[in-house]
Amino acid sequence: MTDPNTLSPLDLETPDKTFLDANELVINMGPQHPATHGVLRVILRLDGEKVMGLECVIGYLHRGVEKIAENRTYTMFNPYVDRMDYVAAVSNGLGYCEAVEKLLNVEAPPRAQYIRVILTELNRIASHQLWLGTHALDIGAITPLFYTFRDREEILKIFEKYCGARLTTHAFRIGGLQYEAYEGFEKDVKNFVNFVKPKIDEYEELLTTNRIWLERTKGVGKISGKDCIALGVTGPVLRASGVKWDLRKAQPYANYKNFEFEIPTGENGDTYDRYIVRMIEMRQSLRIIEQAVEGIPEGPIMAKVPKVMKPPVGEIYHSIEAPKGELGYFIVSDGSTQPYRIRVRPPSFVNLQALDLMCRGQLVADVIAVIGTLDIVLGEVDR
């Protein structure tokens, strides 16, 4: 971390050592800091207010989720994944269930698939809303937080009505769904779609053309598509850098190939583009939800899965497009009821790598903006 020139294989533009180099400031941001979204600790090396380099210290929220998996059966482990990215618990569940289904070689019935897609996309919107609120709060706009939380509440209400839980839903089961959609589920979802569309315009009214917002986000935390790929960055961050990569289109899982939607991409790879990409993604999610609600077929919601799951010996990697990027599950089965090893590829963890690169030469205030724009959840980073 000491010499910025030898640090990264990527061509970094090292800020020139200016002003008082005798007085370089090392600041410890976090783990108790209002803008680190949990318990991230960032060690900043500052020259005045310019960031010369930074180092993330993680692990404050480590609970050993992957290790726990080795002592749980496949079914028992299902709720644990919700605790990783707790703002997008449904997506986590979807990835895990699909991975195990792939291992077991079963497929969830179409009705279950549709409901899964609806809930996952709702969760994507909820996750983006939470991101928007906190990101705007970090940049100093306090009002969007309350607007987004007001609207996110409606999504959580649907979750609550569906499965009884709001945050860590445990909505899906391996092989399909535990619960049939409740009476009026479709109506609720449709109402929500109509309710939230003008609300997204409302957020945009507050921010998109706001002069200060533009100045705070344009050109901040730039990262090129090449660097994104080199660092394994995925999700909206990658797409905002101009790489059209969305697993829902690239490796369609669930039944995403049945739906029409666009993959928004940015050009500059700066914070503003990431904001725009996420805003469009929310709208696209609504589009998917509308199509899915229209087309929910009748039928069973659970495939034939053995009561005691003993997947064949082998290994599987399955990844989905979680709100924050590629969420992958690598499962090794030894033929017993418990997985031999589960490795999660969490998008937040991988995306966090890019923080140093994105913050070099920026100001302290931009570090906050960049942490916000990366949309990390520490539960997922530390697992």
Next chain:
Amino acid sequence: MDAMLHISTLHYLVLGAALFLLGVIGVLTRRNVVIVLMSIELILNAVNLNLVAFSRYWQGIHGPSALHGQVFAIFVITDAAAEAAVGLGILIAFFRNKETVNVDEVNLLKW
């Protein structure tokens, strides 16, 4: 006692002289450049006090608009601002090179 109670120009002059001497002592004895600069400010202020006191005295003789002393005081304040800016600029350059603010270590013409 009457001399103590009636504040005349002389009182201000004595005060100015005292401040001036304090400033001189500071400049001559301190090693910290910042404090030396502050002592120079003290000296300039002592001068200002004299100027304004004399301006008052002059007004008594030549009428209300004889404010030359006050105008001079304003010029001195301008001068002090310029002096402080350049002095502190030099100080920063000095500190960057030597990592000290000790005036005794300014013993090279070039480094």
Next chain:
Amino acid sequence: MHGFLQYIQSYLDSDKTPGGAGNIFWATVYILLVFAGLSVAVIAMNWLERKILAHMQVRLGPMRVGPHGLLQPIADAIKLLLKEDIIPAEADALVFWIAPFIVVLAAFTVFVVVPFGPTHAITDMNIGILFMLGVSSLSVLGIVTAGWASNSHYPLIGALRSSAQMVSYEVAMGLAVVSVILMTSLGPEGGTLSMIGIVQAQQAQGEWFIFKFFPLGLVGFFIFAIAMVAETNRAPFDLPEAESELTAGFHTEYSGFRWSLFFLAEYSAMIAVSSIAVTLWLGGWLRPFPNALTGPTWDLVFSLFPGITFLLLAVMCFYNTARMPKHPLFRVQTMGLAGFGVVLALIGLILFIPAVRVRVTDIYWFAAKVGAFMYLYIWYRGTFPRYRFDQLMKVGWKVLLPTGLVLLILTALVGMRTELWAELQGVWRP
């Protein structure tokens, strides 16, 4: 005793400020009144900010302590005063101790020259505006020393930021103020720096300076309105205390009473700069249309406003009393709100008494204009994200400063034009 009463009485007949009349008794009374009024204003402002901001953000704000959270500021004050006063071990205790007092002193001293009415000011200095700018610029010393004395990185950065910010924006602020002083010199009385004189110049020239030489006055007003937000470290220029970046900026290490002093100073500084803006551009204590709608009838109508305002507030209280849930748990709250309404109504009625009415109208209009600024402050806070430091400097030096300079030159030119015209007509003003 009789002589003393006469001494008190003698001021009431004069048309001077207590300081101008040299009346020590009334000066003391005014100082105490301003101090008390300011404290009440800060408390009210605290409550209003939380409520208004809450309603802008689809929430309710404080609702528990007292009806509609009316007693919340008092509860907060008690909490703050009872808190432990921590001085960090490595801090420079003396400077740490003094810093908040510097800030508060600077914020309160400014009010010596604020003209709440033609006679309602503690004193009228003939360098009034210079004094206000100078003393309010002293608060930066307190902030810098507070940040330095805490001996911690975040406060230090906050202090450096705020000192740079306040010094930069003072320049633009000063330019806008100078353009107003140029405008005052166009009247029959000649130029003045006195706060009361500036308002009287607006009265004499028949228009508020915000409309003078349209759009020059307006531009100057906007420069000042932006600079004053930056000067008081409020959103969107609240970088020194940017919560998400520097936790709390220069007062991170402060707690309890000393922290509340910073809080008090911030709000009184807001009121102070708003008073400057109101005095310089919005006609100070002058009621709307002082020249167009003249005559005793209009005077009467406008002097009824203070009483009506308080009665309206009282009606609001009674309306909400009626809307309170009819549950035994809410009985105390309902009674409290009704009582508050009664108090407001009484104040309103007192304000209708002719002797009081005449003396209070000026203060009312002044306070109403300042109140509008206070609302703007809250509105900004609810709407804008925060500027970044370099952008803040860019706005200050590259936008406001050149605009201010151009404004100054244009004002001088346009002002000269009038003067030249007057010279041509043979009405040369010596």
Next chain:
Amino acid sequence: MNPPVATPFFFYLLAATMIAGGILVITRKNAVHSAMALITTLLAQAGLYLMLYAPFVAGVQIILYAGGIMVLFLFVIMLISIERAEKERQFNKQWLVGIVAAGALGGLFIAVYTTTTKGKILFPEGQLTYGETQNTQAIGSLLFDRGAGQYMFAFEIASLLLLVAIIGAVVMAKKRI
């Protein structure tokens, strides 16, 4: 304008503050303490200006000195680390010589005073019959007026000096221009 009240009291109060502040400035170890003492001195001096019917100079003193120059000083003190300077020896080796020189200067002042006055009053007070109302205007006309503006040229030179100082300070303080 009323005659000022309690002039001697305020004079001695402010004078004492100034002297005390001055002594603190040159004796404190910590530069920030020195700066705060200097600020006190400057503010007291602004009070003295007011007593001398120089309100404009007092205002300039507060804005420029206390609000401007001293903030600059504090800013620089915070940029450079002063911990080391605090632990070092505070006075240089010639401190005795310095004090003696200053004392000699003071002796010179006294000597000049006693030899020139010889018992007569040095500065007899003229009668001041007007208030401070015209002060700012009078200074303004001395600086700028077409007829009476004797200091117009000096004013321009002063602004040039400030410009030079700005450029100089930037050049000094910035490593890479």
